[in-house]
Amino acid sequence: MKNLRDILPGKVSTDAEELFCYGFDASSMEGPACAVVRPENSDDVSKASAFAFEHNISLIPRGAGTGMTSGAVPVKESVILSLESMNRIVEIDEKNLIAVVEPGVVNSQFQKALEQRGLFYPPDPASMDFCTLGGNVAENAGGPRAIKYGVTKDYVLGLEVILPDGKALITGVKTHKGVVGYDITKLMVGSEGTLATITKIFFKILPLPEEIMTLLCIFNDLDMAAEAVTKITGSKIIPRTLEFMDRETILAVESYKSIGLPKDAAALLLIETDGQPNSVSKDTEKIGAICTSLGAKVSVADDVFSRKRLWDARKAISPALYRISPSKINEDIVVPRSKIPEMLGLLRNIGQKFNVKIVNFGHAGDGNIHVNIMTDKNNVEEYQRAESAVKDIFEATLKLGGTISGEHGIGLTKAKYLSMELSPLSISLMKDIKKVFDPRGIMNPGKIFV
C-alpha cells in the first residue's frame, strides 16, 4: 500500500483500528480491509481505482456502512474507498427542481437543506440520519414514503461514476427527460458497488407538500390491521406512508425507548397523508373511517411534536430489536399488498414449524415486510433453525408473486438465495453485464452473485 500512499498522500490509512472498523457494517458481519482511502474528489477516486485495477486488488466503495446485507463488508483483502469526505451539496436548482450532490452527503442533511427552500427529496430509509446518498443510490434505498413517492431510483437523473480502471463516466441527463442510448444510470442504481464508484449524483427533487397529517391506528387483532392495509390501498387513496408494526415490535420499541405505544395492542398502523390541506383532511378522514370500521382505535398526531414522537418510535425499531437479539436475521420481502394477510399467516406457521420467534414490521403499503427472526448466533442449533426458516419464508414470498428484497439489496447475506428468484439465464446475463464494467472483477467481489 506504500504506492497508494504516495499517490494519495494523507488520504490513505492502514492503522489496525481503522482497518478493523471499516471491515464491518450494520449487518454485523466482518471482513479483511487492507487499506482505507478517503478521497476528497473524483480525481482521488480515479487514482485509487487505477491503482487497484493495476494491482488487481478488490475495491469497495462505502458510504456510512448502514446496509443490512453486508454490502460494504470485504470478502477478501480489499481497499475500502470511504466516500465520507465527499459530502458537498454541489447545487440546488430551485427553478428546475434538480439537485447535484456528492455521494457522502447524509440523507437527512440533504432533506433539511431542501426543506429550508420549500423543496423535497422523498426517499427516507430508517437510517436517514446516518446513511449517505451515495449508499442510497448504490442500494436503491426505499423507506416509508415509497408507497406514494417511489424509491431512490425514481429520483436519479444522472450520475458521475468512476469505473474500476479509473476512467470517469457521466451517465443520464440533467433534465427531467432523456432517451439517448441505454439507461446506464438506472443500471448503476442498486448495483451495490459492483460496477463502479459513484462520485456525483443528479437528483430530481419536488416541491415540499403543503401539509402532512399523521394517524396512529391501534388494532387488537393482527388480521384486522392487515385487512385495513388492503382496504386503504384498495380505496384508491395513496397515503404518504402506511407503516405496520406487530405486537412484538411494539413491545421491543417500548422496552427500548418508552415512547408510550400501547403495549396491549396486537398491531398498529402509522399512516400519513400529504398534499394540499383540503385533500389531506379528506384522505385522513376516509382512512380513519376504514380503520375504525375494522375495530381500530384511531388518533391524529396533529402537531410536529407528537408526529416526531411516532416517527422516533418507528426509527427505534431496528436498534430495539438488535438489543434484544444482536444477531437477528432481518429480511425485507415484498408481496403484492393484497397478499399481506396471507403472508402474515404463513410467517406465523413458519415460526411455529421451526420454533423461532418472528417479529414483523415495515412498509405495509407497498407490501414490503421487514421479517425479523430473533435468534442468537451463539446458539448454533437455533441459528440453523432460523436459517431454514429464511428459506421457507423466501419460498412462500415467491409463491405469492413477491420478491426476496424490497430495499436492502442482495449483498453478501442473500447471495446464496439469488437463484431462488432469478433464472440461471438472468443471472448469467447480469454477470456478463458486470464484466462489461468490471472485467477484472475487482469491484466489491462476492456481492449479489455467489
Added chain:
Amino acid sequence: MKNLRDILPGKVSTDAEELFCYGFDASSMEGPACAVVRPENSDDVSKASAFAFEHNISLIPRGAGTGMTSGAVPVKESVILSLESMNRIVEIDEKNLIAVVEPGVVNSQFQKALEQRGLFYPPDPASMDFCTLGGNVAENAGGPRAIKYGVTKDYVLGLEVILPDGKALITGVKTHKGVVGYDITKLMVGSEGTLATITKIFFKILPLPEEIMTLLCIFNDLDMAAEAVTKITGSKIIPRTLEFMDRETILAVESYKSIGLPKDAAALLLIETDGQPNSVSKDTEKIGAICTSLGAKVSVADDVFSRKRLWDARKAISPALYRISPSKINEDIVVPRSKIPEMLGLLRNIGQKFNVKIVNFGHAGDGNIHVNIMTDKNNVEEYQRAESAVKDIFEATLKLGGTISGEHGIGLTKAKYLSMELSPLSISLMKDIKKVFDPRGIMNPGKIFV
C-alpha cells in the same frame, strides 16, 4: 423464408405489398423487409427469433410504426416481427394497482379499460390512439402528462422478453418494489428493439385523479409565454400538463382542422391540473393569475367537450405540420425548463442563420421542445441547410445542459448525432451491453449506434 413459414404456418407473409408497408414507419423513411411475421404468443416470437438467430438474419420487433426516428425501418433485409396480434390486456389487478399487457395493446385502449375501473396509466404520447404499449416501452415514450407523472419507464415493473436466440427472459418484479440484481427491466425500456423483443409488460398503475381542469392561455408575446412556463414551474405547482404552441403551430393546426384557436396569438399554453377538486381549483387559480400577470388571455375549458376540443388541437399538430411539409425534420430536444426562453431565442437565430422556417411546440413543462424544421426533401439545397440547422440546434441544446432526445429516441435519424451527447467511453460500454444480449447483432441493426 420457406422454413420460417413451416415453423409458423399462417403467420408469415412475403407479399410484396406487405413487405412494402412494413418497410416504412411514421418517420417516412423506408427500408427492405424480407418477411413479415405476426406472432400470436411468446412462443411464436421465440420460434421466429431462433430462426433469425440461426440464419443470421436481422430481426425488427415492431408495434404500430408511429416512431419518429425510424426505429422500425430496416437498414438491411430484415424479418419484421409485427406484434399487432399480441394485443390482450392479460390482467388488471385493482387491489395491487398492477396491470399485465401484451405488447400490441394500443395505448388509448389500455387507458380506456383502466378508466372504466377508476384507474389511470399516465403516459400519453400524442399518437396514443394508434401506438402500442410495446412500442411505448421500446422507445420509453413520454407525452404531455410526463411533467407530473413521468414517462413510460416509471411505470414498467417487469417484462417478459425474448432474446435474439429465442430464449425467454423474465425481468423485474410484479410488486411495487424490488432490488434483486441489476435492473435489466429499465435497461430494456428505451432500448429501441436493439436488445430483445418485448412479449409481456407488467405495469404499475394509479388511481384515476378525481378532477381535471384545463386552461387555455393565449399570449401575444412569445417571450411572455416562455416566461410563464418558468414562473409556473417555479411556483412549486406541478401541473398535469404544460403544453406550448408557437404562432406557426397555431396557424398550421387551424388551417388543418379549424378548431377555433386564436390566429393572431403569438403563442399559447395548454395547462391542466388534476387531483382532488379543491387542490385543482386552487392550482388553476394560481396558474391563471401568473399567466394573466404576464398579459395572457386566460380561459377555462370546464367541460369534457371543450377540453376534448383543445386536446384534439394538440394532437392535430403533427399531422398538420406534415401536411404543410411532408419531409419536415422533427426533433425533440430537452433543456432545463428555466432555459426555455433562451432556447427559443437561439432557435430563432438558427432559423435566420440557415434561412429555414422553424416551428416549435411541445411539453414546455419539462423543457421538452418539439423543434420542427419545415423543409422539403426534394429541394436538395434547402434540405442541406435544414440539416446544418439541426447540428446547430443540438449544439445549443447541449450547451444549455440539455439532451438531444426527450422521448423520440435515437433510432436511425439521430444515430449520427449520438456522439455529440455521449462520450466515446459511454458509447463503447453501451455497445458492449448490446453484445451481452445480442452477440450476433441481429436485433434491429443500425439503430442508436452508427
